Each structure stands twice: as structure tokens, then as C-alpha cells.
Amino acid sequence: MAALLCFCALISAVCCAPLIETQPEQVHVSYPGEISLFMIDSCQSKQRQTVVVFIPIIFWLSVVEYGLWGGKLFSHTAEGDASVFIDGGPENRTMYVHRVTLTDLTPAASYVYHCGSDAGWSDIFYFTSLNESVSFSPRFALFGDMGNENPQSLSRLQKETQMGMYDVILHIGDFAYDMHEDNGRIGDEFMRQIQSIAAYTPYMTCPGNHEWAYNFSHYRSRFSMPGHTENLWYSWNIGPAHIISFSTEVYFYLEYGLDLLFRQYDWLQADLQEANRPENRAQRPWIITMGHRPMYCSNDDGDDCTHFQSYVRLGRNDTKPIAPGLEDLFYQYGVDLELWAHEHTYERLWPVYDYKVFNGSSEEPYVNPKAPVHIITGSAGCREKHDGFIPKPRDWSAFRSTDYGYTRMRLINGTHLYLEQVSDDQVALACVCVSVCLFVCVCVSE
CATH class of the missing domain: 3.60.21.10 (Metallo-dependent phosphatases)
Known part of the structure; x- marks a missing residue:
């Protein structure tokens, strides 16, 4: 079994306004350490406005849609959670960091994925899940x-x-x-x-x-x-x-x-x-x-x-x-x-x-x-x-x-x-x- 973690940050703007023009970005993947897991690491999203405020997470759902390469596109869905990161500079810019863990991946298999929500989706990417064999030659x-x-x-x-x-x-x-x-x-x-x-x-x-x-x-x-x-x-x-x-x-x-x-x-x-x-x-x-x-x-x-x-x-x-x-x-x-x-x-x-x-x-x-x-x-x-x-x-x-x-x-x-x-x-x-x-x-x- 393998897993993937997707980490998405959201820079938002107007308090209590619905999220618009959001586009996940800054996507990156990482291994989690356990032999049975694999992780996607980071998507970030931003608003175009410069005023940065906290917006409840209900306005943004962390989702990764994924599927096997060559199979049905986005046949699986995983949801994640979010945390708030406030930069220490004078503007105190606020970002929401979203992480999603994908489980039950086939070892050494290729997957296609994107991350986001109905408010906006990232580009389509691909990755290969962790090869669990000790004879693997990475x-x-x-x-x-x-x-x-x-x-x-x-x-x-x-x-x-x-x-x-x-x-x-x-x-x-x-x-x-x-x-x-x-x-x-x-x-x-x-x-x-x-x-x-x-x-x-x-x-x-x-x-x-x-x-x-x-x-x-x-x-x-x-x-x-x-x-x-x-x-x-x-x-x-x-x-x-x-x-x-x-x-x-x-x-x-x-x-x-x-x-x-x-x-x-x-x-x-x-x-x-x-x-x-x-x-x-x-x-x-x-x-x-x-x-x-x-x-x-x-x-x-x-x-x-x-x-x-x-x-x-x-x-x-x-x-x-x-x-x-x-x-x-x-x-x-x-x-x-x-x-x-x-x-x-x-x-x-x-x-x-x-x-x-x-x-x-x-x-x-x-x-x-x-x-x-x-x-x-x-x-x-x-x-x-x-x-x-x-x-x-x-x-x-x-x-x-x-x-x-x-x-x-x-x-x-x-x-x-x-x-x-x-x-x-x-x-x-x-x-x-x-x-x-x-x-x-x-x-x-x-």
C-alpha cells in the first residue's frame, strides 16, 4: 500500500467573500518515510487581491483527484486538511496550507493527478508511487x-x-x-x-x-x-x-x-x-x-x-x-x-x-x-x-x-x-x- 500527500496553500483576500479566481499552484510531492506510504507534498493557491485575511476553510476544500496512468482519469478522490501560515514580515501575509494524503496506491505504478476544488484546479501532473523493493535501483x-x-x-x-x-x-x-x-x-x-x-x-x-x-x-x-x-x-x-x-x-x-x-x-x-x-x-x-x-x-x-x-x-x-x-x-x-x-x-x-x-x-x-x-x-x-x-x-x-x-x-x-x-x-x-x-x-x- 502506498500514499501521497498534497500540500496546498491559499492566499485569500476579502473577508467573508466567496473565493474566486483561485488556481492551485506550487505543487510538490514527497515520500513520507514509511515503506507502505508515498506522499504528495504541496499545492498553493492565491487570490489576486493584496489584502490578506483569514477565510474559514469551509470556503476551500482540499482535494486531490487521481487515477492510474492509462486508466480512467481521476477515478479516485482524497480530501485533506488545512493549516494557517502567517509570514513574519511587516504585512503579516496569511496563507492556508492544505495537505492531502492518498492511500492504497499500487507500488511502482504511474498516476495522473490534479489538486484543488470547484473554486479552481491545478494543472495535471503525474508521479510514480514508491517502489518498495530493496532491490530497487533509484x-x-x-x-x-x-x-x-x-x-x-x-x-x-x-x-x-x-x-x-x-x-x-x-x-x-x-x-x-x-x-x-x-x-x-x-x-x-x-x-x-x-x-x-x-x-x-x-x-x-x-x-x-x-x-x-x-x-x-x-x-x-x-x-x-x-x-x-x-x-x-x-x-x-x-x-x-x-x-x-x-x-x-x-x-x-x-x-x-x-x-x-x-x-x-x-x-x-x-x-x-x-x-x-x-x-x-x-x-x-x-x-x-x-x-x-x-x-x-x-x-x-x-x-x-x-x-x-x-x-x-x-x-x-x-x-x-x-x-x-x-x-x-x-x-x-x-x-x-x-x-x-x-x-x-x-x-x-x-x-x-x-x-x-x-x-x-x-x-x-x-x-x-x-x-x-x-x-x-x-x-x-x-x-x-x-x-x-x-x-x-x-x-x-x-x-x-x-x-x-x-x-x-x-x-x-x-x-x-x-x-x-x-x-x-x-x-x-x-x-x-x-x-x-x-x-x-x-x-x-x-
């Missing part, structure tokens, strides 16, 4: 730091997603630059921009530093990730992998609560313990993490990852109690691959722990490596342009690029994982490989 696009301005990689991602090249999108923090700006209108525009990706393929996220405003309220309200932590940290399973998303920002925005840092750490430890139970690790040998600010980088700036005493890597000793870092935890529990963004570049590391390289061998560094492999992929494009690198790379740095681009990943099976970096500035693709066993890399040109 394909990912992953990136961070994509803005409303200069979203360099967006057009290629739009085309490739609608061609069916990906089963999942991972956006590793920093959205829109910034979702809260112009009283949330930049967030609206960005969510409209990514609808051409996120309405077709599950769009899985983690928070970045650009989501800081109003205690990350836009991020927490606009997305619907698994678990019950308002999208800040969660885990889910797909194919042979257990994927963990977490917030690096709990180490930096202590004004929002030091307890978040410790709660997340305790949750991570418990989640990794469960993932490492012999029966679970046998089914899903890959453990992959995604968080925004990296532990290591060789960029020419003053970010946390350029410091040996990185907060994310080693924790903070200026808190009471002392806040633990994540490198030892991930190393202890055998995390295979750590995905990061934040730096507006691409960097692949050798297997590394405590600043030391632990290659599998000199000839095959990524075959049975003795430490996690780190990938930094934050060059999808934003108004802050590129970052630079220090002239001489560190010993643990294997490959660096300042080109705009994003990363493709395929979980081939329980022992083979393939990555390649797409340069949006050049035609060729830079081939990247990580594995616990033997990898065959094939570079692709377009």
Missing part, C-alpha cells in the same frame, strides 16, 4: 543553494525530471534566496519555479542557513517531510539505502533553542543504531546523510568547514552542556556517504575521518573505504554566484569544480553506488564514483 538528482535569481541548473533539471530520469530530488538546503523576502513573495515565486520538477518527482529537503528567518518558519511550513520534527530532521528508506536528513543550523542559531541541537543528536544516534541492526543493515547496507553546511571544504572563505574546529564536525565547547559534533557519530555507525551543500562549488573528498585519508587502497580508493565519503554540491545557481577555492587543495580533496551544476546519483545495488557531476557550464560530465565494492565509471557526454 536515481537521484542532488544539489543545494538554488535561488529565485540565477537558478542556473533549473532548466536542465526541469527537462530531465519530466523525461523521467529521476526517482527522487534531494535539495540540500538554501531555497529561493530567500523564501521570506518581500513578505514571502520570493518564496512563492521560487515554489512556482520548482513546480515543474517537484510536482512530478518527490522533492526531499533539509534546512540551510538561508531559511533562518522567523525561526525557519517558511521552510517548516512550506514542506512536508517524514516524521514529526517540522522537517528539521528525519529518515526514510528507498531501495538498498537508509537516507538521513538533518539540520546543521542547530549548531549556529542557538537563539532558537539549544535543546534542538541535543534533541537532534539523540535522534540521530537512535536512528543510526536502528539502521545498524544486523537485519536492517543487511537489507539496506547504504547509509547516506544529507545536511547543509559541510564538515570539510577547501574554499577560500571563512565558513565553518574551513576551520579545523568546525562546529558541525566537532561540536561546540561554548555551550552548557558541551554540544557534541557529528563526525565521530557518523564514523562510529558506518555512514557511507555524506552529502552537503552551502559552498557554491562542487568538491569530492577521499574517504576521510579526523582530517586523515582512509582510502580503500591506493589503486581503488573508493573500494571498501575505511571512512565516509563526502560530496559537496552547492553550485545549482543563486544570486551569490560562485565561491572560490584556496590555490592548493587539501590532502583529502579529490576533485574540485567551480562550474554551475548538480550531481546525479544511482544506487545500483547493495554494493555499488554511482555518482556523476553535471557541469551546467560545459557539455561533458565529470565522472565520480563511490563504492563499498567494485565500481565501473562511465563518463557521459551530451
